[in-house]
Structures are given as structure tokens and as C-alpha cells.
Amino acid sequence: MKQNNLSSPSKSYKKERVSxxxxxxxxxxxxxxxxxxxxxxxxxxxxxxxHVSIDLRLDTFxxxxxTARKSHIDPAKIKEDYRDYLEFIVIEPMYDVxxxxxKQFVLAQTFEYIALPNDVTGNLEGKxxxxxxxxxxxxxxxxxxxxxxGHLVFELLNAGQMPLxxxxxxxxxxxxxxxxxxxxxxxxxxxMQVKIRQPENDNxxxxxxxxxxxxxxxxxxxxxxxxxxxxxxxxx
Numbered sequence: 001m002k003q004n005n006l007s008s009p010s011k012s013y014k015k016e017r018v019s020x021x022x023x024x025x026x027x028x029x030x031x032x033x034x035x036x037x038x039x040x041x042x043x044x045x046x047x048x049x050x051h052v053s054i055d056l057r058l059d060t061f062x063x064x065x066x067t068a069r070k071s072h073i074d075p076a077k078i079k080e081d082y083r084d085y086l087e088f089i090v091i092e093p094m095y096d097v098x099x100x101x102x103k104q105f106v107l108a109q110t111f112e113y114i115a116l117p118n119d120v121t122g123n124l125e126g127k128x129x130x131x132x133x134x135x136x137x138x139x140x141x142x143x144x145x146x147x148x149x150g151h152l153v154f155e156l157l158n159a160g161q162m163p164l165x166x167x168x169x170x171x172x173x174x175x176x177x178x179x180x181x182x183x184x185x186x187x188x189x190x191x192m193q194v195k196i197r198q199p200e201n202d203n204x205x206x207x208x209x210x211x212x213x214x215x216x217x218x219x220x221x222x223x224x225x226x227x228x229x230x231x232x233x234x235x236x
Contacts, residue, residue, distance in 0.1 A: 024120075024177040026051050032120075038177060039115035039149075044169070053174040055127065056110045059151065060168045062089050062098060063107035063196050088196070093168040100135070100158040100166055107196050108154040111169060115149040119182040122175045124152060130172050134160020137173045144175065147185020150193030 024032065026049060032038040033049075040054050048055040063086040086107070091098055100106065116122055122144030126137030136157040144152065154173065158164050166172070 020179050020181055022179050023052050024179070029054065029177065032177070037117055038120060040112050040175070042112065048171065050174065053125075053176040055171040056112055056124075056152070056173040056175055057169045058154070058166060058172050059109045059111045060091050060093055061109055061195060062091070063087070064089065065105060086196075091168060096168075098166040098168075100156060100164045102134075102158050102161055102163065105155070105157045108156050108166075109193075109196055110152045110154070110173070113149075113151055114144070114175070116144060116146055116177075118146045118185045119180055121146055121178050121180050122148070123178065124173055124175050126173050127171060130164075133164055134158055134162070135164055135172065145186040145188070146180060146183055147187075149186075149191060151195075153193070153196055 029038070029049060029052075033040065033043075040056075043049070043054070044057070048057075065085055066087055114122070124138055124142050124144060126135065130137070136155075136159050138155045152175075156166075
């Protein structure tokens with residue numbers, strides 16, 4: 001299969017009739033890849049394509065959370081502070097390995113570049129073979145939006161009691177595909193993601209913080225006014 005980094009799904013693909021909501025079978029996945037309706041590359045081994053999914057490999061890029069630089073993670077300011085929370089490291093494939101310690105949480109990403117058309121969603125799941133060793137591959141980011149292009153991020157957690165050895169290019173996840181009504185393509189923060197990007201600030205949390213600050217300031221003013229009136233009543 002040809003490699004073509006940062007490529008997009010073909011717009012000329014003529015789809016056979018597939019019911020919306022139907023999960024694509026192996027034959028449909030192969031056809032979609034051949035016509036570049038769906039892009040997953042490079043696929044190093046044809047055995048990565050299963051009955052209804054494609055196995056995804058681990059890249060060489062990891063983001064480790066620091067615990068000493070910040071007292072806590074504030075979702076309202078995470079974009080500005082993300083580099084203080086994370087230390088990014090790259091390991092050498094076929095030479096280095098990464099040991100994920102018990103209860104440790106790190107970010108990683110797919111070796112494959114993925115591009116979906118505007119009428120297909122992806123579903124990212126961990127492989128049972130690594131899950132039985134205690135590895136959770138994604139904490140929340142299981143759904144891949146129609147029109148997404150880029151490398152997917154793994155949210156890796158060792159839920160077991162022993163360190164886990166992770167090797168670049170090992171298969172740790174799989175992605176399946178499902179037809180949906182054609183919609184606008186994904187234009188969010190992680191579009192064309194080549195390396196792990198920082199998330200956007202949570203505006204809801206920022207708004208809540210503002211309300212709390214305003215209420216605290218108002219309560220302080222009321223307290224000061226009450227104390228002033230109390231002192232005035234005693235002095236009178």
C-alpha cells in the first residue's frame with residue numbers, strides 16, 4: 001500500500017449501498033482503503049485488517065505527566081499550562097522500550113495516519129491481548145469524528161500491579177468504522193494532528209470560576225459593610 005502522509009479521503013469514491021449505522025466489514029474496509037475513501041497508513045502487515053476493524057500500532061512519542069511542577073491541573077487554564085504538566089519524550093524503535101509503571105498515566109499516539117470521510121465515524125478500542133495485562137488504551141477518546149485527519153492519541157493507563165513493557169510498533173488498539181449521515185467534517189483542535197496537541201481551555205470551568213470569584217468578592221463586601229455598620233452602632 002502506498003504511503004502518502006497528510007493525505008485525505010478521495011472525494012470520487014462511489015459507495016455501494018451500506019445502511020447508515022452499519023459497521024464496515026473486512027471486505028468493505030479493504031475496498032474503502034483501496035479507493036482512499038478511508039486512509040489508514042502505513043499498514044505494515046495485511047493481517048492488521050480484521051473482520052470489522054484495523055489494528056493500530058504504537059508510535060515512538062510519549063507524554064509523561066509531571067507531578068512536581070504544578071499543584072493541580074486546572075481545566076480552565078490547561079492550554080497555557082500544558083507544557084508544564086507534560087514532558088514529551090521520543091524513544092528509538094527496534095531499540096528502546098517504554099515501561100509503564102502501575103497506576104501511571106501517559107499519552108501516546110498511533111503510528112498510523114488516519115483520515116475519515118464526512119459520512120464515517122471511527123471507534124477506537126484497546127486490544128484484549130494488552131487489556132488482560134492491565135493496559136487501558138483510552139480513558140475517554142473512543143469516538144473519532146467524521147472528517148478527522150491526523151494521528152489519534154492514546155490515553156494509556158496501567159491499571160495492573162506490575163510494570164508493562166511497551167514497544168514502538170506493537171499493536172495495542174483497533175479502530176472500527178460506521179456509516180452515518182453525511183455531515184460537516186471535523187474542524188476541531190486536533191485536526192491534522194501530527195504530534196500530541198494541548199487541549200483547549202474549558203470555558204465552562206472558567207465561567208464557574210468567574211462566578212465563584214464574583215460571589216466571594218460580593219460576600220467580602222457584605223461582610224465589610226456589616227462590620228462597618230456594627231462598629232458605627234457601638235460607637236453611637
